[in-house]
Amino acid sequence: MFHRILFFLVTICLPGAAFAATISVELARPTTDSPKISPYIYGLGTYMGEAHDMENTWSLRPTCFRFGGNMAEVFNWKIDSWNTGSDWFFRNFKHNKRSIIDTFMAENVARNVASAIVVPSMGWVAKDGESGSFPVSAYGKQVDARDGFGNGISIERKSRITALPERAYIKITPDWVSTWVQHLKSRFGNTPHYYIIGNEPMLWHETHRDVHPAPATYDEVLAKYIATASAVRHADPAAIIIGPALWGWLPMQQSAFDERGPWNGYRKFADREQHQNKPFLQWFLEAVVKEEEKRGTQLLDVVDVHYYPNNEKLRTFPESTSESRGARIAATRSLWDSTYMDDSWINERIFLIPRLKQLIARIKPSLRVAIGEYNFGAENDISGGIAQAETLGIFAKEGLWSANYWTIPARNSAAAQAFKLFRNYDGNGSSFGSTLVSDASFIRDDHSVFTSYNTDLNYFTIILINKSQSDSKTFFFKVNPKKQVKQTVRTFQIDSNQLGKLSERKMNFLGNFKITIPPLSVSLVEVKSLH
Numbered sequence: 067m068f069h070r071i072l073f074f075l076v077t078i079c080l081p082g083a084a085f086a087a088t089i090s091v092e093l094a095r096p097t098t099d100s101p102k103i104s105p106y107i108y109g110l111g112t113y114m115g116e117a118h119d120m121e122n123t124w125s126l127r128p129t130c131f132r133f134g135g136n137m138a139e140v141f142n143w144k145i146d147s148w149n150t151g152s153d154w155f156f157r158n159f160k161h162n163k164r165s166i167i168d169t170f171m172a173e174n175v176a177r178n179v180a181s182a183i184v185v186p187s188m189g190w191v192a193k194d195g196e197s198g199s200f201p202v203s204a205y206g207k208q209v210d211a212r213d214g215f216g217n218g219i220s221i222e223r224k225s226r227i228t229a230l231p232e233r234a235y236i237k238i239t240p241d242w243v244s245t246w247v248q249h250l251k252s253r254f255g256n257t258p259h260y261y262i263i264g265n266e267p268m269l270w271h272e273t274h275r276d277v278h279p280a281p282a283t284y285d286e287v288l289a290k291y292i293a294t295a296s297a298v299r300h301a302d303p304a305a306i307i308i309g310p311a312l313w314g315w316l317p318m319q320q321s322a323f324d325e326r327g328p329w330n331g332y333r334k335f336a337d338r339e340q341h342q343n344k345p346f347l348q349w350f351l352e353a354v355v356k357e358e359e360k361r362g363t364q365l366l367d368v369v370d371v372h373y374y375p376n377n378e379k380l381r382t383f384p385e386s387t388s389e390s391r392g393a394r395i396a397a398t399r400s401l402w403d404s405t406y407m408d409d410s411w412i413n414e415r416i417f418l419i420p421r422l423k424q425l426i427a428r429i430k431p432s433l434r435v436a437i438g439e440y441n442f443g444a445e446n447d448i449s450g451g452i453a454q455a456e457t458l459g460i461f462a463k464e465g466l467w468s469a470n471y472w473t474i475p476a477r478n479s480a481a482a483q484a485f486k487l488f489r490n491y492d493g494n495g496s497s498f499g500s501t502l503v504s505d506a507s508f509i510r511d512d513h514s515v516f517t518s519y520n521t522d523l524n525y526f527t528i529i530l531i532n533k534s535q536s537d538s539k540t541f542f543f544k545v546n547p548k549k550q551v552k553q554t555v556r557t558f559q560i561d562s563n564q565l566g567k568l569s570e571r572k573m574n575f576l577g578n579f580k581i582t583i584p585p586l587s588v589s590l591v592e593v594k595s596l597h
Contacts, residue, residue, distance in 0.1 A: 089515070089539060089541045091528065092544045092546065093543055093544065094503070094506070096501050100502060100519075101501070103462045103500055103502055106129055106468035107129075107461040107467075109132060109471065110128045110132065110473070111471055111474075112134060113131055113170050125493075126485050126486060127495065129489075130182055131170070133184060134262065134439070136152075136274070140188070140277075142191040146164060151274045151276070154212075155213075155215045158195055158196055158198060158234050167183065171250065175254060180260060181260065182438075183250075183262065184264065185262065190238065190274075191236060191238050192235060192236075199230075199234045201216070205220070207222070208221055228279065234276065235277050243298060243301070259304055263310065264311055267291075267310065268282055268313060268346075271322055281327070282321060283321050283322075284346060288353050291350075291354070291365075295309065295366065299365060307367050309366055309369075310347075311438055314371065315376060319347075323336070347371075352429055367434065368435070369434070376412050390449070394449045394450065398460060402463070437466065439470055439472040440471065445476060445480060446479045448561065449586070450479070452480075454484035456531055458485070459516035478567065484588055491592075499520040499527050500519075500520060512533050513530070515531075527590060527593075532584065534585050534586070540580055540582040541580065541582075543578060545577065551576075551595050552575075553594060554573070554593075555594075556571070557570070557571045558589065559588065560587065561588075
């Protein structure tokens, strides 16, 4: 007997779109062994108290909030003070709220948001809320100064001033760290308990040169990491310990000491050569594992590397030219694509997440991977929104454990709307699903599709990205099972003509359907079957 299956084809043409070549996407429910998407990839990367008061922050529905950044490396939890380092005239400041870490934790717990806290490992923290490392009264005129404190560069010699650390800091010990962790554990229990050991140690000689003028070496970073991680583990056996919080690609390969300078006789890789010529991160992980075996305790659970476009113009300049837009969107390929040559001074194939996963598979397979800070720039331009959406999709597809946007996307920016497409696309808490549909998730030069399934509520959510600057894209959705089931589709979109809010459309249909989206746009498609 001959059977004919009749499909009703429904087309949704979103604003600004015209028909174009069709891209097929098959929506089949994932199997029980399909990869789960870690909830912690939707994190934000800084906290200064007032950020939590902003409606915008919570409307993004972050899953993790990180108390981090340069100031966190020298934060004194006992007096709520920190030093701004090279970010702002090496000044000490004191927060106007008491116990800001406790407030940070309490607010996150109340909203079911995980907290990740940078624990100082350099060995110094702010001694008060008003001192500074380079007072003009002590060191004279400097290249730049504010409120009596300079930037530490002599206006006469045009050279860096050597500071006295005790002017603005006090030394800390592992016991200082243990006391802090014990305090947090006693007040908040084991939820959450994520501790990041230090912040970007291979930049201490720049960000905190007032107290750490010498470039860090392999041995120094390892020793300080081990001491701090051991203190955390002793105080909280259930802690998730994260490190070494490297600033990017270069410190994965070498130490700060390895850069040519008077400290090493202008000989590059002088430090690396003393450590079997191994890239720093590989050597560090191997050394930590040896220390764990020796001590019989776990000192590292998650490998953390920060990532920004290595072409600084993409991140620091909000350009909206055709060239900069294309380069910014393409730069996300360095997170995953082993064929992509990074368009920067690095000029190598980075494929960061797979590279890190391959490294830990050889050294300690139980480790997970985090990107503690990331930002692809131009958050108020559509290219920044597309890069943000692409990045979150990549995190889901590559099985990343956690990630934190630096710092918080500005209200109504393209980056904020892209974040909402994954976390709060309808303003009522609807989000990208918890299970990745791998066969319906792919990345191409001019478009990407990331498909998930919400296993609790039984519906698909699909992110469609059109990276083309001139052509619309049409996506054909083949819905399984093939029987005619009534379904409802909602779409939410941002494009170059509408950045401030997500446009919404809704319709019911039977069978397969098409969606056409305009150039430089991101859409979320929600597909629910109605039984």
